[in-house]
Amino acid sequence: MVGLKAHCFVFPLGTADLVDSFFYTVSWRLEQKRWGNRFPAIMNELYQGLLPYESLEEADLELRMIKDEMSYLPHTSGIWVYELRSDPPPREIGENKNAEDLSETFMTNIGRNMLDEFKTAIRVAKRYKEPVKMESIQDPIIVKVRYKEYDESAERAWIKKKK
Numbered sequence: 001m002v003g004l005k006a007h008c009f010v011f012p013l014g015t016a017d018l019v020d021s022f023f024y025t026v027s028w029r030l031e032q033k034r035w036g037n038r039f040p041a042i043m044n045e046l047y048q049g050l051l052p053y054e055s056l057e058e059a060d061l062e063l064r065m066i067k068d069e070m071s072y073l074p075h076t077s078g079i080w081v082y083e084l085r086s087d088p089p090p091r092e093i094g095e096n097k098n099a100e101d102l103s104e105t106f107m108t109n110i111g112r113n114m115l116d117e118f119k120t121a122i123r124v125a126k127r128y129k130e131p132v133k134m135e136s137i138q139d140p141i142i143v144k145v146r147y148k149e150y151d152e153s154a155e156r157a158w159i160k161k162k163k
Contacts, residue, residue: 001109003137004117006125010137011117014109017081019134022106022114023047024079029102030069039066042118051132053125059132060122067115070103078105 002019004011013019026043027035036043041059045051051059075096096113099105106114125132 001137002134004121005133005135005137006121007128007130009121009124011121012109012137013114013117013134014107016136018106018109019114020081021079024081025077025102025106026066028079029073029077030066038062042066046118046132046134049134051122051125051134053129053131056122056126056132060119060126063115063119063122067103070105070115071101073102075099075102075105077102 002013002016004013023043026039027033031038031043039062041051041055042062045055046059096104096107103115104113108114108117121132
């Protein structure tokens with residue numbers, strides 16, 4: 001299981017194969033198979049496991065561009081990568097069957113849009129002036145016990161009360 005960590009929050013994404021499928025799709029469909037040439041913060045820094053605080057603005061802009069460009073591609077144009085032949089391919093696990101375009105295709109293991117999870121993790125990291133890490137995480141049930149699950153409405157209420 002792979003997830004994003006920002007401050008004390010964890011954002012589960014899915015299996016390593018599913019996450020790799022997302023990144024390969026970006027490279028093949030949006031960067032003409034030249035990894036990181038258009039989206040270096042996302043494809044180079046974040047994919048390697050650490051998106052520094054200084055690169056968060058650039059990564060946010062890149063994600064908006066990725067989402068916009070994916071919205072013009074059919075949902076069937078994802079590149080599905082998987083290593084363990086005994087497991088079902090990522091397409092059967094993390095694909096939104098109701099997607100209208102490629103930007104809606106990749107779903108996390110808990111049913112959220114993967115692009116939205118990336119954006120939320122970046123927003124949280126900006127708020128706390130910390131990096132985003134992408135790494136192997138434990139099962140999401142255990143993650144909820146060890147880390148807070150991010151709740152934007154609760155955080156807004158806390159910030160409002162603080163003022």
